[in-house]
Amino acid sequence: MMSPTPEAHALPLLAHASLEAPLAWRADGPISAARFLADARRVAALMPAGGHVLNVCADRYRFTVGLAASLLAGKVSLLPSTHTPETVRQLRHFAPDAFCLTDSFPCDIALLQMAWPELAPAEDAGPVPTLPPDRLVAWVFTSGSTGAPVPHAKRWGALVKNVRAEAERLGMLVHPHALVGTVPAQHMYGFESTVLISLLAGGSFWGARPFYPADIVAALEAIPSPRVLVTTPFHLRTLFSAELPVPPLDLLVSATAPLSANLAVDVETRLGCPLIEIYGCTETGQTATRRTALTAEWQLFPGVRLSMEDGRAIAHGGHVEAPTPLTDVVEPTAADRFLLHGRTADLVNVAGKRTSLGFLNHQLNAIPGVVDGSFFLPDEDDSDGIARLTAVVVAPGLDRSHLLAALRERIDPVFLPRPLLFADALPRNATGKLPRAALAALLGGGAA
Known part of the structure; x- marks a missing residue:
């Protein structure tokens, strides 16, 4: 019997039951999954020859279209943590063929630039693309001690496994959710928990990135239930201090810095929905969650485990493709649980x-x-x-x-x-x- 071809194991880009379902929302209404695919194919056809894309689109919908277009065009996205001139110089050294996809004008990034094109509405979606699990989607970067950004490969199969585990943990696989994200799509947290989770759990997202409390509230009012706010402790505190009425939420997700139990209880009481924290890092992606109002323990994603070597935690298994040291001080409490005791000194x-x-x-x-x-x-x-x-x-x-x-x-x-x-x-x-x-x-x- 012949072994299956790599194409037999290909994984779809979208998990929407219907291409007429919304993938994104704007002030004037929804953008369907079909429109998204049509836009991605048109942007892919306009991309220059370079094999690497620095996608700096501030608009979340345009970023997501650019990501899909890069995949369709056989290109790899570059996701550094910042876009300073020094970082861009390092990226040029890492990927000399890189170009910049931008929706900000003027853009001072010193790369060949592709300006976001004006796209008339179209529904010529074509079939949902599929990608082999080993397809390199992006290079994400951490700051190395030598000053050069350290690249970490993100492949489609591991990303799908990771994000679907998140969606299942958050209860977002049962019914399509609409979410508003206050974090950039280029940040690993925003990349996984706003962009990829919408693609792979059949949901939708608010197309822009609101920052101020009034803009966050307006975005939540513009999307249907069940609603999710994907945010950070900083934005939570700012939202609360504004004392604006917040539309009913079904779920609140927080990451980038730990929340105190007192703040978590206050958030759940005032917003009337569960708050789930996500733990992860650029190297491993997200690896654990906790409902902070109820417990200090973090629960690892399915298959992910921690082992201790010389007092340092090593993540492995599940979507983590190679054993990866964590940069935080953790204490395992069970096979799939741990306590977080803070950051390492550096x-x-x-x-x-x-x-x-x-x-x-x-x-x-x-x-x-x-x-x-x-x-x-x-x-x-x-x-x-x-x-x-x-x-x-x-x-x-x-x-x-x-x-x-x-x-x-x-x-x-x-x-x-x-x-x-x-x-x-x-x-x-x-x-x-x-x-x-x-x-x-x-x-x-x-x-x-």
């Missing part, structure tokens, strides 16, 4: 974006005129629960405005130090390291 999470102190230090010390410098994450300010990055630098001849402008070229603005302090020397020990206590003492002593 990991920085600001406004839902992650990087490492090693990466930030590399970029600071690479600026001409900087003799020595280091970022420092003080203890959280108990008044508002926010830790603010500080940097101390030895840079004779440079002033604060020059340094901040140079840093802005290299790192995401959310990681700019507040404050940026100057010193004559840094208190390094004999091995060249900066003990935290010595650096804290320098800051406490009032560096210039």
